[in-house]
Amino acid sequence: MNAVRHTVFGLLLTSSTAWAGAPLAQTEAAAWLQKIAEASRHISYEGVFVFQQGGASQSQTLMVTGRPSGAHMESRLLTLDGNPREVRCSQQVSFTLMVNGSQQQIEKRLNRRHFPDLLPENAAELANWYSISLGTPSRAAGRDCTTLEITPKDVYRWGYVLCVDKNNAFPLRAVMINDEGQVLMQYSFADLKLGTQPKMDGHPMPAMPEAAKPATGSPIEVTELPPGFNRIAAMRRQLPNRKGEVEHWVFSDGLTHVSLFLEPVQKPVLPIKGQSKQGMINLIKRQVGDWQATVLGEAPWATVESIAMHLEAKPATP
């Protein structure tokens, strides 16, 4: 199966008939991944990137700035089209600012990661679940780049093709692809400057009440997760534009993320399966005990199904 997968990705990536490079040894792969993960986390940058999902039919353009602040990074994302939306992250806090006409809305976020921090801080681990090979060099955002193919070792993740700066491994383009080599999602810098002194203006970090509380010890248990996946977040929160609170858990292997939402049922839940175009996003909604579980993420059906089907209502304590 791995040979077949490499064939698919190899043919996708090379415009000539040459095969892509063979997969790197695990240690070399881990080193590359770590290098890329660190590239965007220790250098200042300002740029504009385009995000596309579902082919080029929908795209967004965003401005991003990042700069080191002590041992961490401060960053700012700003949408340039559509409704104005700004995300700001620092070591202490991350929040979203949305402007709707004359109204401003600020919401606290529970994650600091966004493009170009595509890979997790501990990226070397990914080499357990993805094999890495080097593709033909290319260019992106006016820079020479090295191409890396990140190929899942099993059916539980989508693959990526990364173009990173030849000199410093900074991610310039990231393309998420499925098992047929079709493009699912793409981030691509249109313009990028590195090592500048960007200003982080905009709204000062406000003092905010907690947006999310720790998850309760809810009476739902996950009996099994796909290889490499761990629960990386669990909180009680409100969903956007919805009243009431839900439990929101996030499972991830470091690159693929799947969310689980739990809420008490009022009436019996009919199980349904949902899928987006080309199957990039998969969703299951089902009832587990007295709870409605909604599992969804940019992951193959197998992953979402596995998580959703290994949820159990814990027996009630006497």
Add this chain to the structure above:
Amino acid sequence: MSDREIDLQLVERVRAGDQRAYGLLVEKYHRKLMRLLSRMVRNSDEIEDIAQETFIKAYRALPQFRGDAAFYTWLYRIAVNTAKNHLMARGRELPTVSDQAMNDEDEPDERLVAQNISTPESELLSKQVAYAVDEAVSALPEELRQAITLREIEGMSYEEIADTMACPIGTVRSRIFRAREAIAAKLRPILGTSEDRRW
């Protein structure tokens, strides 16, 4: 043939030597592009300069356009790049969401559009055009008004409109055409003859 394929056909035509075909692409996209530039740049003269520079750059870069992105996406990236360079060259900071929010307290997004107005003459003209279109649409018979609205504002396909209006697709096509012609007739006195606008 989809909208995107039409753009590709026009690009191919330009690349085959027909410069005039580029005018159709400029005509099609310049208003949308200027609206989006107004999010980054507040001065209307600058918006016009950046937009013009964008279209010229895009023309020169057409040999590199591969057609795997939509033409407008490709154009828009060039515009953002050009605007950024423009702002950087003037030592200007990039606009922040909050700045806009603070200055446009009482006015919604339309205010950003209003700042596009350059001369009093063109301001008057664009208001006349907007008014004439509105008036023409209100004067349309219900079935024509519904058809053109579902198409241009809701973005529905002819098939979807046919479902919504419970009529054959051929009727949808005809109604939209007649609506456009009726509105065009009201615009003709304002826009002048075709000779004035020839390129």
Add this chain to the structure above:
Amino acid sequence: MTIKTATAPLASQAEEDALSALLDGELSQTESLRALARIHSAPAERTRFRTYSLIGDSLRGLPDTHPDFTTQVMAALKNEPTLLAPMPRRRERRPALWLAAAAVSAITWGLWQSLPDQPIPAPMAANAPRPVDVEPYLAAHQDFAQAVIAPAEMQFTQVSFVEPQR
């Protein structure tokens, strides 16, 4: 009511509304090419193109603030060399890619079917969730995972799950 027809005479009544349909992306390949050819050869058709484009933008709230913009750009381009750079033929998908893809899909399905639970898809009738029902979950997930929020068109099917044997 009487509608004024286009100022320039057209080849036939049947083609009168072709430009309008072309702009809506509703013509076949052949008809589209024919309509495009007419635009390139008839100034009156270009004027109609401009007017229809203006009407659409106007309805969508984009005013015509710079009515001479196109003329100016085209005048500036007069000094540019005429392009002669024909489009490269779009590469055909290589058959081998699809064979490999089919093999990969088979493997995916095989593994999936070996899981203890067998969803039996059924078309959704009245219980299909509306997009708005799913948006909050998707938005919350995307905000966490990548900070960029992008609505997605989802399709739903009803499934029956066979509870796993313990």
